[in-house]
Amino acid sequence: MDAFGDLLRGVRSHGSVFGYSTLSAPWSVDFVEGAPLTLCVIVDGGGWIVREGQEPLRVAFGDCVVVRGPEPFSFRDAKDTTAAMVTGAYPVHGEIGDRLMEALPPVLRVPVDADEDAAAVARFLASEVAADRPGQQIVLDRLLDWLLVCTLRAWFDDQRESAPPWYSAQHDPVVGPVLRLVHSEIGAPWTVAALARRAGVSRATLAKRFTDLVGEPPLTYLTRWRMTVAADRLADQPDLSIAAVAHEVGYADAFAFSNAFKRVKGVNPSTYRAQAQRVAR
Numbered sequence: 001m002d003a004f005g006d007l008l009r010g011v012r013s014h015g016s017v018f019g020y021s022t023l024s025a026p027w028s029v030d031f032v033e034g035a036p037l038t039l040c041v042i043v044d045g046g047g048w049i050v051r052e053g054q055e056p057l058r059v060a061f062g063d064c065v066v067v068r069g070p071e072p073f074s075f076r077d078a079k080d081t082t083a084a085m086v087t088g089a090y091p092v093h094g095e096i097g098d099r100l101m102e103a104l105p106p107v108l109r110v111p112v113d114a115d116e117d118a119a120a121v122a123r124f125l126a127s128e129v130a131a132d133r134p135g136q137q138i139v140l141d142r143l144l145d146w147l148l149v150c151t152l153r154a155w156f157d158d159q160r161e162s163a164p165p166w167y168s169a170q171h172d173p174v175v176g177p178v179l180r181l182v183h184s185e186i187g188a189p190w191t192v193a194a195l196a197r198r199a200g201v202s203r204a205t206l207a208k209r210f211t212d213l214v215g216e217p218p219l220t221y222l223t224r225w226r227m228t229v230a231a232d233r234l235a236d237q238p239d240l241s242i243a244a245v246a247h248e249v250g251y252a253d254a255f256a257f258s259n260a261f262k263r264v265k266g267v268n269p270s271t272y273r274a275q276a277q278r279v280a281r
Contacts, residue, residue: 001184003166004156007100008149011037011090027077034070035089036101039148041065043126045083050074054106062112062122064151068104086129088144094232103156103164110151110158118150166221169213174199178210182222186229187250192218226250227264230257234269235276242269 031038046060051073059065067073092101112122125143156163169175178195195218196206210218226249233245246257262268
């Protein structure tokens with residue numbers, strides 16, 4: 001797992017709203033349900049994505065558009081145009097989901113030919129929606145999942161210097177492997193020395209390079225990520241003990257974990273869990 005993959009791990013089309021629309025002018029489709037994340041794939045024709053407070057965005061065949069909610073938006077026609085669009089609305093929640101949402105603009109567009117993987121999936125998606133075959137919904141859900149990941153990855157790659165530091169740093173030969181270690185082995189007893197040894201550099205080199213590229217020291221990043229994961233476990237799994245959550249994110253005892261959690265989140269794990277449960281009711 002890596003920093004980008006971890007943010008998308010819980011984003012699935014299971015339970016999402018799926019729609020396929022063929023539209024003849026004049027037309028307008030309003031999305032008012034307030035989904036946290038909506039993927040729109042234009043499989044024929046074109047139009048405009050309109051969201052309050054944003055410049056209207058012209059979209060055409062092959063474009064993949066991601067709209068960050070919960071604000072409503074519309075897909076409207078250009079003069080005398082027809083269109084066909086596939087949409088998937090994704091439930092994104094929790095602190096891991098918040099981290100993804102904070103990295104995205106209100107609306108982003110990626111031309112399908114900007115990413116070879118996305119282009120191949122979009123072509124297959126267009127052919128699949130035109131058919132009526134057994135298991136079609138499952139196929140379309142999986143294709144939308146794949147296309148969402150490809151679209152977001154292509155958009156982040158195109159941002160270059162303005163991409164989030166944790167994304168850009170993944171391409172660094174020293175910091176990239178360290179980020180992958182932190183995300184794939186979150187419960188390991190990491191120290192700067194251990195991470196530097198795995199990266200093949202000195203502790204001083206790793207500490208400086210990581211801080212320069214990511215914006216914070218390696219163990220500060222590790223602790224924040226551990227507490228982000230722990231917060232979602234506390235909220236989503238009420239039967240999981242605090243000690244079990246602590247062990248999962250690399251703490252040998254609940255006391256040390258509780259101190260670290262309160263230092264980062266401002267409340268202890270029990271209070272955070274109670275607050276999360278009240279919000280969920």
